[in-house]
Amino acid sequence: MLHPSYSDLMKVVNSEVEPGExxxxxxxxxIVMATAKRARQIIGGHEPMVKVKPGEKPLSIAVDELNQGKIKILGEEEEED
Structure with missing residues (x-):
């Protein structure tokens, strides 16, 4: 089971969205696609943005980064810019 839950992660990601947007x-x-992409970046040599526990796997690090608001998921319009 994923900790934090998917719904908790979705709340973190959407926390800056104004009502009505x-x-x-x-x-x-x-959530899965974003954390998988970040995990591949970590595997590729990018430095983690959170404290890493010994033996922690890249996907767990990516989930922790997302949960702590260290990384953002961009909308389709933002990715194109």
Whole structure:
């Protein structure tokens, strides 16, 4: 089981969205894709933005970064800019 839960992660990601605006993340799929992409970056040599516990795997680090607000998921419009 993922800790924090998908719904908790979605709340963190969407926390800066104003009422009435479209949410950045509407599904678990978006969370999975974003954390997988960040985990690949960590595997590729990017420095983690959170304290890493001995033996912690890249995906767990990516989830922790997202939960702590260290990384952001960009909407489609923002990615194109």
């Amino acid at each position: 479209e949410k950045i993340v509407n599904s678990r799929y978006s």
